[in-house]
Amino acid sequence: MVIQNFARHAAPGRRVEAGQGCRGLRQPSILQRGRRHARRTVAALSFWNVWWQKKNSLGKLSRYTRHARPLRGFTYTRRDKKMLKKIDASQLKLGMYIHDLSCDWMTHPFVRNRFLLASDDEIRKIREAGIHDVVIDSARGLDVQDAPTLAEAQARTEAELTVIAAAPVIVTRVSVGEELKRAAMIRHQAAGLVRAVMQDARLGKAIELDQVSPMVQSITESILRNPGALMSLLRIKTADDYTFLHSVSVCTLLVAFCRSRNMDAEATYQAGLGGLLHDTGKALVPDRILNKPGPLTDEEFAVIKQHPKNGYDILLKTPEIGPIPLDITLHHHERRDGSGYPDKQGEGTISELAQMAAIVDVYDAITADRCYHKGMSAAEALRKIYEWSKFHFNPAYVQEFMRCVGIYPVGTMVMLESGRLGVVIEAHATNLLAPKINVFFNTKKNVYIQPETVDLSRPVGFGGGDKIVRHEAPAKWKVDPMKFLVVA
Numbered sequence: 192m193v194i195q196n197f198a199r200h201a202a203p204g205r206r207v208e209a210g211q212g213c214r215g216l217r218q219p220s221i222l223q224r225g226r227r228h229a230r231r232t233v234a235a236l237s238f239w240n241v242w243w244q245k246k247n248s249l250g251k252l253s254r255y256t257r258h259a260r261p262l263r264g265f266t267y268t269r270r271d272k273k274m275l276k277k278i279d280a281s282q283l284k285l286g287m288y289i290h291d292l293s294c295d296w297m298t299h300p301f302v303r304n305r306f307l308l309a310s311d312d313e314i315r316k317i318r319e320a321g322i323h324d325v326v327i328d329s330a331r332g333l334d335v336q337d338a339p340t341l342a343e344a345q346a347r348t349e350a351e352l353t354v355i356a357a358a359p360v361i362v363t364r365v366s367v368g369e370e371l372k373r374a375a376m377i378r379h380q381a382a383g384l385v386r387a388v389m390q391d392a393r394l395g396k397a398i399e400l401d402q403v404s405p406m407v408q409s410i411t412e413s414i415l416r417n418p419g420a421l422m423s424l425l426r427i428k429t430a431d432d433y434t435f436l437h438s439v440s441v442c443t444l445l446v447a448f449c450r451s452r453n454m455d456a457e458a459t460y461q462a463g464l465g466g467l468l469h470d471t472g473k474a475l476v477p478d479r480i481l482n483k484p485g486p487l488t489d490e491e492f493a494v495i496k497q498h499p500k501n502g503y504d505i506l507l508k509t510p511e512i513g514p515i516p517l518d519i520t521l522h523h524h525e526r527r528d529g530s531g532y533p534d535k536q537g538e539g540t541i542s543e544l545a546q547m548a549a550i551v552d553v554y555d556a557i558t559a560d561r562c563y564h565k566g567m568s569a570a571e572a573l574r575k576i577y578e579w580s581k582f583h584f585n586p587a588y589v590q591e592f593m594r595c596v597g598i599y600p601v602g603t604m605v606m607l608e609s610g611r612l613g614v615v616i617e618a619h620a621t622n623l624l625a626p627k628i629n630v631f632f633n634t635k636k637n638v639y640i641q642p643e644t645v646d647l648s649r650p651v652g653f654g655g656g657d658k659i660v661r662h663e664a665p666a667k668w669k670v671d672p673m674k675f676l677v678v679a
């Protein structure tokens with residue numbers, strides 16, 4: 192009987208039900224039971240551990256809400272990222288959900304950046320606006336099966352940037368900390384000068400070059416000492432001073448760009464002059480349109496589009512103005528694919544300096560906070576411009592501009608591999624991915640730490656030994672990275 196039962200239950204593939212005889216033959220051994228129990232215990236502990244960590248970290252973070260916020264809804268972000276696809280504008284179809292128009296938000300003709308494509312007219316408007324690729328959300332609309340996900344497209348861009356990063360950059364004469372005070376003074380004075388120039392232009396008065404020229408000189412000298420100080424300070428703008436500080440910023444960036452391309456002093460000065468005066472035509476745009484707290488209508492945008500020609504006409508009346516500032520003023524909104532204005536110039540017809548001005552103009556505009564739009568971080572803006580460079584800008588100039596300001600420009604907030612948050616204070620001479628960072632926050636412990644300078648080009652034990660994981664938006668952590676540009 193025992194043997195029969197043994198044979199019956201020991202047959203291969205035979206399931207032993209509860210209550211059947213000879214259970215001992217199919218029951219797990221004490222060792223097996225122990226292992227199974229251990230596995231279940233580990234699984235349970237892991238679950239509770241994750242739950243506890245999440246609960247605990249959220250609880251901890253809530254005490255720091257003045258300074259830091261938890262990463263927002265990472266489970267949703269992970270799911271959404273797979274659904275976001277980057278497609279060519281020629282692949283657009285009704286029923287697709289636009290997640291990002293992937294363009295300079297100031298110039299696109301839609302009230303919102305995210306919407307369901309409901310008419311052929313919307314598709315036509317996207318293509319006419321010179322938008323060549325868009326990001327769609329396949330969870331909320333039609334999909335394009337073989338299109339790369341947004342994450343894949345971003346990874347490709349990062350890989351390409353790594354190649355660009357291995358290039359010599361501008362050598363500075365003083366540290367950012369030393370230059371900041373002087374740069375703050377220049378920023379203030381230059382904004383006041385541009386405000387006065389635009390007031391004069393509105394009254395029909397000529398621009399007095401003998402007042403503008405010394406300011407271009409001061410800006411150039413600050414760039415020569417340390418370009419990071421003035422460039423990072425000029426990223427801070429309010430709605431009231433945006434128009435004036437944008438002009439100062441374009442001047443500063445153009446001077447730094449010319450210098451990094453080893454252009455001669457006279458061309459650099461003329462480019463700086465063009466940068467400072469490039470938006471003078473906006474003096475004739477009514478304030479209700481220029482400072483409208485919302486997207487522009489087609490009619491209002493048509494008025495804005497007149498500012499390059501109006502500025503050109505104003506500058507023409509200025510004695511001793513050269514051809515470079517005139518060209519920059521008239522053509523800084525032209526695009527390589529002919530989608531710009533006022534002359535719809537295309538590749539081969541836009542001058543070198545007007546192309547450079549177009550890059551710095553867009554870079555500064557999309558990094559600025561406006562009353563109805565949050566500015567991108569400098570690092571994110573550079574990546575966007577790099578992506579657009581296939582159609583709108585000269586790709587070689589864009590790469591040179593990235594070498595000029597850095598893949599992670601001074602003032603950019605970054606997350607390090609160690610979990611520390613920091614702000615970039617100085618680019619490395621030959622590796623743009625290894626700048627000097629002032630670290631100030633430990634995200635693993637969610638505490639501020641004693642600020643210290645970490646040189647990413649150095650090994651562990653020699654003031655380095657860390658690596659940038661990604662750039663971070665200061666708004667996400669509710670910190671002002673500018674406060675940490677200088678270690679006390």
Ligand SMILES: [Fe+2]
Pocket residue numbers: 469470498523524
């Ligand atoms: Fe402009």
